[in-house]
Amino acid sequence: AQTVTQSQPEMSVQEAETVTLSCTYDTSESDYYLFWYKQPPSRQMILVIRQEAYKQQNATENRFSVNFQKAAKSFSLKISDSQLGDAAMYFCAYRSAYEGNTPLVFGKGTRLSVIA
Amino acid sequence: ETGVTQTPRHLVMGMTNKKSLKCEQHLGHNAMYWYKQSAKKPLELMFVYNFKEQTENNSVPSRFSPECPNSSHLFLHLHTLQPEDSALYLCASLAFRDSQDTQYFGPGTRLTVL
Numbered sequence: 001a002q003t004v005t006q007s008q009p010e011m012s013v014q015e016a017e018t019v020t021l022s023c024t025y026d027t028s029e030s031d032y033y034l035f036w037y038k039q040p041p042s043r044q045m046i047l048v049i050r051q052e053a054y055k056q057q058n059a060t061e062n063r064f065s066v067n068f069q070k071a072a073k074s075f076s077l078k079i080s081d082s083q084l085g086d087a088a089m090y091f092c093a094y095r096s097a098y099e100g101n102t103p104l105v106f107g108k109g110t111r112l113s114v115i116a
Numbered sequence: 117e118t119g120v121t122q123t124p125r126h127l128v129m130g131m132t133n134k135k136s137l138k139c140e141q142h143l144g145h146n147a148m149y150w151y152k153q154s155a156k157k158p159l160e161l162m163f164v165y166n167f168k169e170q171t172e173n174n175s176v177p178s179r180f181s182p183e184c185p186n187s188s189h190l191f192l193h194l195h196t197l198q199p200e201d202s203a204l205y206l207c208a209s210l211a212f213r214d215s216q217d218t219q220y221f222g223p224g225t226r227l228t229v230l
Contacts, residue, residue, distance in 0.1 A: 004158075035218070043204055044118070045221035091159070095219075101147035101166040101210060104219055106159040 002027045004094050006107035013082045014115050020067075021077045021110050023092030031097040034068065034075045035104065040088040048090070051075065053097070079112075087114045119143045122207050122222035129197065130230050137192040137225045139207030146211055148190040149219065150182060153204040165190060197229045 013019035093104040150162040164172035165184040181193040
């Protein structure tokens with residue numbers, strides 16, 4: 001079974017600075033997807049960024065980018081120019097690509113605080 | 117707004133009550149999911165429906181009963197719950213033929229069992 005580990009329960013960053021959230025995963029599969037979701041106090045789970053395992057290029061989405069290291073099974077999220085609205089729980093998630101409707105496997109999350 | 121709605125947003129019920137949670141998506145997705153989010157635990161998958169057919173039941177107690185009458189609606193029927201069932205219940209949907217292959221979540225129902 002796949003597992004996702006987020007080793008940082010809490011992180012903080014100064015506004016306008018850069019922060020990196022760590023995620024590692026364990027799988028024997030070669031084709032899969034990785035995601036970062038953000039859950040603000042409203043509890044709405046919002047997709048931040050998505051990476052296909054077969055793509056070597058790291059995904060980017062505006063101020064958010066990932067460092068995907070397939071051999072190391074590492075998938076970190078970098079947030080640049082942090083804003084107060086970035087404060088939230090961040091979840092790393094894995095999804096197998098072998099079956100159409102396989103569910104997500106989530107890490108325990110990292111709570112990010114942004115200091116003004 | 118993700119296109120997935122859940123009602124009610126908050127629910128307080130006693131252990132002898134029967135209630136239902138509703139999830140609705142108008143994204144044309146063909147798979148729907150129930151997840152449970154408890155404090156200090158990872159999100160736990162409860163049920164998966166694919167084209168209205170349940171394809172996965174993740175060892176969920178029978179006091180939780182899902183229903184998927186069509187591909188746009190998903191219910192979670194609750195009866196004789198326990199206080200430890202208090203949690204945020206999240207619904208998600210997916211179009212696995214969509215190139216994005218991404219689950220979209222509803223806002224959740226915050227359930228408190230007294």
